[in-house]
Amino acid sequence: MIVMDNDIAALHRGALQRQARQRVDLLDELRAVHNASARGMNQRDIADVLVTSQAKVHRMLKAIERRPDVLSANQPEELILRAFAYDTPREVLLEKLKSMDYTDGEDAPYPHEGRIPGTWDQVVGAFAQELMDESEFNEVRAAVGRG
Structure with a gap:
């Protein structure tokens, strides 16, 4: 370790x-x-x-x-990546993330297998990749009503 x-x-x-x-x-x-x-x-x-x-x-x-x-602009993943990469003030990022509407992932349609991630999955992924800390993640999660 x-x-x-x-x-x-x-x-x-x-x-x-x-x-x-x-x-x-x-x-x-x-x-x-x-x-x-x-x-x-x-x-x-x-x-x-x-x-x-x-x-x-x-x-x-x-x-x-x-x-x-x-190609969609203003996806949570891109906002988080840009903020992390270029040191955007975290308050600015968090306000943008808290004001977004999020989608859930869904099963891929037949004949495909797997899951199509939603926009909330992008936030969860960013947290898992250490692009957001726990307090930031929890602040966004509480603001958008994600348990």
Whole structure:
């Protein structure tokens, strides 16, 4: 077990922030690919404009096709990631989260298996990933009436 002194805790937080920035960058890149595609650009041209590979553009378009909700702005996950990655004041984040309407997860429709997460699952996931502390999570949970 690792003993978390202040220096180790700072290293850990820095690693979490880098991961959050990478995920935010991916969301931004997915939106850029989608916007370029919606303008009628082919994959090779999109890759040239976004300074990436055609294969990566193809994978991103497939990911958007499978989960179009990834393009939705103001999802709890993205708000939390951006706040954590770029040190947005926590009060601002919490007020936004407390004012949102949340959905529950649901079973995937036939013939698929598994579960489609809801927006509340994004908040729970952020807490589990240490992007929110327990008091913040409990404050949001109480404000939105989640037991």
